[in-house]
Structures are given as C-alpha cells and as structure tokens.
Amino acid sequence: MAQYGVGRLPDAQVHVNGHGTAAASVNGASTNGITNGSSTTNGNGIKLTIRKKLDRKKSSPMLPTFMVSAPGKVIVFGEHAVVHGKAAIAAAISLRSYLLVTTLSKSRRTVTLRFPDIDFNHTWNIDELPWSTFSHPSKKKYYYDLVTSLDPELVAAIQPYLADVSGDKPSEIRKVHQNSAGSFLYMFLSLGSQSFPGCQYTLRSTIPIGAGLGSSATIAVCMSAALLLQLRTLSGPHPDQPADEARLQVERINRWALVYEMFIHGNPSGVDNTVATQGKAVLFQRTDYSRPPSVRPLYEFPELPLLLVDTRTPKSTAHEVAKVERLRHAHPKLVGSILDAVDKVTESARDLIEERSFDTGDEECLRRVGELMTINHGLLVSLGVSHPRLERVRELVDHEGIGWTKLTGAGGGGCSITLLRPGVPREKLDRLEERLEEEGYQKFETTLGGDGVGVLWPAVLKNGMDEDEEGGMEIDLENFLNAEGNEGVERLVGVHGGWGRGKGGSFGGLRVRGEGKGKGVMGKRRAGLVWSSLVWSGLFTGPEWVGPDAKG
Numbered sequence: 001m002a003q004y005g006v007g008r009l010p011d012a013q014v015h016v017n018g019h020g021t022a023a024a025s026v027n028g029a030s031t032n033g034i035t036n037g038s039s040t041t042n043g044n045g046i047k048l049t050i051r052k053k054l055d056r057k058k059s060s061p062m063l064p065t066f067m068v069s070a071p072g073k074v075i076v077f078g079e080h081a082v083v084h085g086k087a088a089i090a091a092a093i094s095l096r097s098y099l100l101v102t103t104l105s106k107s108r109r110t111v112t113l114r115f116p117d118i119d120f121n122h123t124w125n126i127d128e129l130p131w132s133t134f135s136h137p138s139k140k141k142y143y144y145d146l147v148t149s150l151d152p153e154l155v156a157a158i159q160p161y162l163a164d165v166s167g168d169k170p171s172e173i174r175k176v177h178q179n180s181a182g183s184f185l186y187m188f189l190s191l192g193s194q195s196f197p198g199c200q201y202t203l204r205s206t207i208p209i210g211a212g213l214g215s216s217a218t219i220a221v222c223m224s225a226a227l228l229l230q231l232r233t234l235s236g237p238h239p240d241q242p243a244d245e246a247r248l249q250v251e252r253i254n255r256w257a258l259v260y261e262m263f264i265h266g267n268p269s270g271v272d273n274t275v276a277t278q279g280k281a282v283l284f285q286r287t288d289y290s291r292p293p294s295v296r297p298l299y300e301f302p303e304l305p306l307l308l309v310d311t312r313t314p315k316s317t318a319h320e321v322a323k324v325e326r327l328r329h330a331h332p333k334l335v336g337s338i339l340d341a342v343d344k345v346t347e348s349a350r351d352l353i354e355e356r357s358f359d360t361g362d363e364e365c366l367r368r369v370g371e372l373m374t375i376n377h378g379l380l381v382s383l384g385v386s387h388p389r390l391e392r393v394r395e396l397v398d399h400e401g402i403g404w405t406k407l408t409g410a411g412g413g414g415c416s417i418t419l420l421r422p423g424v425p426r427e428k429l430d431r432l433e434e435r436l437e438e439e440g441y442q443k444f445e446t447t448l449g450g451d452g453v454g455v456l457w458p459a460v461l462k463n464g465m466d467e468d469e470e471g472g473m474e475i476d477l478e479n480f481l482n483a484e485g486n487e488g489v490e491r492l493v494g495v496h497g498g499w500g501r502g503k504g505g506s507f508g509g510l511r512v513r514g515e516g517k518g519k520g521v522m523g524k525r526r527a528g529l530v531w532s533s534l535v536w537s538g539l540f541t542g543p544e545w546v547g548p549d550a551k552g
Ligand SMILES: Nc1ncnc2c1ncn2[C@@H]1O[C@H](COP(=O)(O)OP(=O)(O)O)[C@@H](O)[C@H]1O
Pocket: 115, 116, 117, 118, 176, 179, 180, 203, 204, 205, 208, 209, 210, 211, 212, 213, 214, 215, 216, 217, 219, 264, 315, 316, 317, 318, 409, 410
C-alpha cells in the first residue's frame, strides 16, 4: 500500500513520490528544513501560497508541532456485559484529551512523556530501547496489523525501562506512572523503529481521571493517532477523502488504541477507544476477541436530557472488571443470565430509540428509556459494581422524583447519569443541585455525540483575529503547559466554553446535541465523509481541526 503523508491540511502539503513514500512540507518549511516562499498548485488545481510563517522555529524540526484530540464517553447501556460479548450503547462527550507532539531536532535522540495532570514526566534515550526484540521477525508488528493480545515476551522486554519511572513517588502513584509508561513504550516500540525522531508527547485532559468517562481510552487514541501520523501511515484527514479510505484510517487508529488500553486494563472490551476514535454514538459488540468488533453508528441517537454526576470517588476499571469475572466464575449460570438480561436491556433500548415514533419531547418515550436505565442499573448492582456514593445519587434523584439514574462506566465510584423527567419544577432541580454540592459531588455539563479523534496540523489556530495575519496563534509546549485548568486548555485549543457547554438545558446538565426529533446526535453530520474537515465549525474560521465523521 502506498504510504501517504498527513494529507491536505491547511498550509500543509504532501508529496507522494513514485515509490509510495511521502515527504511533507508544512507552511513552506519542508520537513528537511529547507524553506521557500513561493506558490504552488495542488492536485485539485488550487493555488497554495507557501508561506515562511513557521520558519520562526530555529531547531528545524523534522515535523511541525501538531496536536491530536479525542473525546471521553458515557456508556448509556451495557457496561461490563460488553466485556463478555454483549452489546453496549455508548456516546462521545464534549470533554476531551489533547496531546501535543513536539518533534526534536535530529541531534536529540530522546523521547519524553509529559502528563502534568498526573504529575508524570519521563525521558528515555531512543537508542537504548529494546528495538531488536520488537523488530525480530517473529515479533514484528506493522501499523496495519490487528493485535488482539499483548505478547508476554515483549511486555517483559520493556520492564527494565519502567524500573526507574517515578522512583521517588509513592508506590500507588508509581504504579499508575509505570502503567502509562509501559503502554506507551509497547506501542512506540511496536510501531516505531530506531530511526524514529526524538520527540515529546505532552498530554492535558479535561476529563476527570478514573471517573468512568473513558479518560484512559482518550489517551490511547491520541497516542495511536499521533504515532500513525508521525509514521505517515495516515492519509488525511481531509474533506474530500474517500469514505472507505477514511474508515480504514479510523480503524487503524482504533486498533492500536486497543493495544494501549490492554496494557492499562488487561481485558478491555474496546468500546471506550472505539467511541473516542469515531465519536458520535455507537452500538458496540465484540463477540470474538481475536476479531474486530461490530460497531454500528446510531444515527438516530436521540437528544436526551441527561445529568452527569461525578461521585468523586476514584475507582479502578481493572478492579471492577475483575470483580465481575470472579463472580461469573463462582456462579456461571446465574451471572450468565444477568449478563444476558443486560444484553436484552441494550437491545430494547436500541429498538426503542430507533422507533419512528420515538420523540424526546414525549414523556412516555422518555419514561420507557428511563425504565431501561433503572433496570440496567439494578443488574449492575447485582453484579456488585455499584458504590454507596452512586446509590446516594439515585436516592436523592428518586426522592425528588426527578428522573431515572444509572451508573456509567466501570462503577465502584466514578459517575452516574440521570435521565431527567420532563417538566420537573425548577425548585426541585435546584434542591438536588444544592444537595449534590453539599455532599461533595460534581455535576458535569457536556453534550453527547461529540466528534471523534481530531488533528490540528500544524498546532496553529486561526481564530479570525489579527494574529491570523501573522500565520495564526501557535500552540507551543510552553503555552500548553501553562494553560490554567480545563478552561485555560479549552481556550488555548480554541474550544473555550467546552464544545457544546452551556447548551445543556435548564438544569445545565448533560444533553445530547442534535437537531430535534428525527435527526438525533448525527443530525449535523455531512453525508459521505468519514474524516471531515470542519467538525468543530462555528468555532474556527478555518478548517484547522479535522476529525472523523462516524458514517459506517
Ligand atoms: N489526564 C491524564 N493524564 C495522564 N494519564 C491519564 C489521564 N487521564 C487518565 N489517565 C490514565 O488512565 C487511567 C484511568 O483510566 P480508567 O481507570 O479507565 O478510568 P476512566 O474511567 O477515566 O477511563 C489513569 O490511571 C491513567 O493511567
């Protein structure tokens, strides 16, 4: 297969030569550091002005600094059962992770992970990593391979490189850092080669960590997309990319993201990374772990008035998944039927929301979805994955008759979602909000059905401001690290106020974006495009951020 460069992104050009390899030139700074200030014409006959704007970097990097981003998710139906081959319905949210990739000058042979949210920072010397083990013909994996399990010998080969990670930190924290480092090294060594350029991967996220919103999967997706982009194995995203080609890109990103997730969790179903990759809402099922999952985009996923509450009680997905597995082992028939029942709930929910007469404005329709959520939660309680703090949210919501609540994600803490009953008096909602606040809960405002993985290449925003004349606002390591809190990060990357935030209905809760009945969360999608160039349109004047549309 021909390898392409990163595609026709703004100010970026890719030349695919006759040998199927690519050389990219970005903003006039060719990747070998030679610049020119002339004009050229692209394959569509569109004149491109090659500018010298990014010549401001003195280090003549191999590739420009770029950024990738992926959304968190909520599982609306089917968590845990999905690990055991049942179906789940999940949707992307507007909270996201952002990964800045800075390529170093040729002489610097190091790779650095900087995860300030968890106070993690580590550098390895690229030439000292165990390349020979990973590139041995019996072990070598390629970007197009489907990797469905971790190779114990490869896992063992990276252990020495984890030994000095966060050696000065308490053991619990060290374990988390070593896990992050291990996932990264496994993917880096599998996909890369010793000639890989020195670089820094800096991550910031607006997703609460370990709260059931798929934070780890977003990092997995960002890392996978970043490495595949650096390897120039992704063509695009660009607006006129053929749907099949784009689907393949999304599939590859997702496959490698699962490898990262496997390292973090052991036995992930893959639903989190799938939603983080392709965004929107999906019906997901993986019956055979040696094969890709079945993923069906839910184009008609409705605009549900949801409230997302974080118990602020940390949990471990691996621990909760292992708990269910133990229970299944001890009571195979019984737990088998509970998992089957969850499957039926998901199936009923799918049938319900796909009914032509389904209307989110209709109390009866919402009540039926709500009842399914209540049943799903009950089944999760019987699997032992709820938590007193989650039950407390249910108690408060039920007491006021406000709606229907279930835990979302792994449980054992983390988040709950409540479907709000229509017409609930404002005072009741205010009272609930007050109680939740008093008791240390955090309410999240987000929208469902957000876009999947996106790329900002190069990491320069055009905001319609004066600075656009100068080539746009550059996101560099310093301003990324110095951005204050979630707001600062969102402002810096051009999504100030959060994507869809503030449109969350009277309670300010989580709400599905869409265009009303019949359109669902996919209502704003553009037909025929999988990677689309203006997914965050309205926030930018130019098509800088690009991401996949989820058309199946
Ligand atoms: N902002 C972040 N920076 C670095 N690592 C993160 C971040 N968010 C999540 N992680 C990683 O993901 C793990 C949490 O994943 P998980 O238990 O699946 O929770 P979640 O439900 O949020 O996905 C953390 O232990 C850490 O390894």
